[in-house]
Amino acid sequence: MGIRKLISEDGLRIDGRRLDEIRPIRFKIGVLKNADGSAYVEWGKTKILVGVYGPREAHPKHLAVPDRCIVQARYHMAPFSVEERKSPAPSRREIELSKVIREALEPAIFVEMFPRTTIDIFAEVLQADGSTRCATISAASLALADAGIPMRDLVSSIAVAKVEDQIVLDVKDEEDKHGSADMPIAIMPSKNVITLIQMDGMLTYEEFKKAFELAKKGCMEVYKKQRETLESYFKEIKVGLENV
Amino acid sequence: MAEGKYEAGDNVYREDNKFYSTIVGLAELRNNVITVIPLKGFYIPSIGDIVIGKIIDVIPTAWILDIRAPWNAILFAKEYLSKPLNVMKEDIRSFLDVGEMVMAKVTSFDRTKNPLLNAKGQGLGKIQKGMIVEVNPTRVPRIIGKKGSMISLLKKESGCQIYVGKNGRILISGKSRENEILVAEAIKKIELEAHISGLTDRIHEFLMKRR
Secondary structure, three states: OOOOOOEOOOOOEOOOOOOOOOOOEEEEEOOOOOOOEEEEEEEOOEEEEEEEEEEEEOOOHHHOEOOEOEEEEEEEEOOOOOOOOOOOOOOHHHHHHHHHHHHHHHHHEOHHHOOOEEEEEEEEEEEOOOOHHHHHHHHHHHHHHHOOOOEOOOOEEEEEEEEOOEEEEOOOHHHHHHOOEEEEEEEEOOOOEEEEEOOEEOOOHHHHHHHHHHHHHHHHHHHHHHHHHHHHHHHHHHHHHHOO | OEEOOOEEOOOEEEEOOEEEEOOOEEEEEEOOEEEEEEOOOOOOOOOOOEEEEEEEEEEOOEEEEEOOOOOOEEEEHHHOOOOOOOOOOOOHHHOOOOOOEEEEEEEEOOOOOOOEEEOOOOOOEEOOOOEEEEOOHHHHHHHHOHHHHHHHHHHHHHOOEEEEOOOOEEEEEOOOHHHHHHHHHHHHHHHHOOOOOOHHHHHHHHHHHHO
16 A cells, blocks of 8 residues: 555545545536447546447347347547547457446336337446446436437446445545545436346455445435536426427 | 326326326326426427437438437338339439438338338428528427417418428428518417417517518
8 A cells, every 4th residue: 555545644535535535527418419328427536438329220130039128338538638648459358347337227218119220328438536336327317318319227336445444435546546445326316216236355344344335325426426417407498398 | 296196197107106207297197197298308200200300320211310319210211102113223322312301101100110100191202492490309399389389370460371380390491481481480489489478469560570
C-alpha cells in the first residue's frame, strides 16, 4: 500500500468524503439525437455516455429469438479515459463488463413484448475513476426509459469496498486498486430485486452484511437522482399534454 | 403507482394489488382501467393504421418496408399491383425500388409475425411527389389536434395536402416547394412546442406571418 493512507485519522477518504458518502452524481437525458434513447452521467470524475437503439430487427437475423427480444450491450473505454492510453480494442475486462451490464438490465425490461427484435445499448466511458460499471448500469436504465422501452423498474447501482479494514460506499479508482475487497451491486429499488452482485476480494459474513446494507442505501440515493432527472426532463412535455 | 381494485390497461402492469407504470407517461383512470399515455416512444403497428413506409429491401414477390416500428413491414406484390406479378417476365423493382416511399394500410399484425401491408386502396400507394417530415409517433395526435383542428388549420392556411401516417411520417404535397417547407417548419414547431398552451393560435400566427 502507498505511503498515503486511504482513510485519514478523522475518518475522511482521500477526496474528503465520509465513509458512507457518495460522490456528486449528475445525470442528463436525451443527449444524442441519432439514438432512440440516451443518457450521460458524471459520477464524481467518472464520465459515461450511453446510447440505446431499438427495439429493432436483429442483425444478423439468426440472433433473434422467437419469444422475446434480445438485449445487446457494449461497454467500451475511450483510449483517453485513463491515465495511460488504453488500446481501443475490446479487452477481456470490457467483454466481461458488457455481459454483466446486459444481465443487470435485462430483468428490468419487458423483453417478451417485442419478440424477434433486439435492443442495443452502447456505453462509452469518456473518463474513468472507479465504479464505471455501476455508473453505466444506472445511466443505461435512464437511456432505456428515454427510448420509451417498457420496464419493470429503473436499475440503480453502486459499489462498496473494504478499504483499510473499513467498509466504504461508492468506490473511487484508488480505493478500488488499493482496497482489499470491492462489491458492485445493482438493484431494482421499488421491487427489491438484485440484478447484479459481484465481489472481488474477501469479506467476512458480518462485513458482507454491513456492506450489503450500505450498498442498498447507496442505491436508493442513486434511484432518487435518477427519478429527479427523469421527472425534470419529461416535465415540459407533460405540462403540454395536460393543456390539450 | 396505484393500489386497489383496478384493471391494468396499456403500459401498466400489476403485481398483487399494486400497479406500476412501465414507461414515463401520463396516467389516466377511466372506468376503473388505468392506462399510461407515453411521452416519448416508438410506433407499435395496429391493424387498420395508415402508415408511410420506406422500402429498404426487395425480395422476389414482396417489398420490405421500414415503418419506424420494432418490426419491418412486408408488402406483397399482390397487395400493391392490380394484376398478378409474373416473376419470370417482370422485374419487381420496376414497380417499386429501394428508397421509395409508400402510403399503406396495416392489414395484419400480432407481434409473432411481421406486420403486413396493403397499398391498393384509395389514397394509398407509391408517393410520387411532395415532402416527408418525421415526428415522434407519440406526437401524432398533436399534429392532428382536437377533432382535427390543427391539421385543418395547416391545410387551409397553406393550401397543401397533408397526410399523417400513424407512424409519425407526414406527407406534405403542395403547389410550390415554398409552401411545403412552410408546413414542414410549422410541424417541427408543433413538435418542439407541444408543451406550451395556445398552440393552435401560435401556429396560426406563425403561418400568417410567413406568408
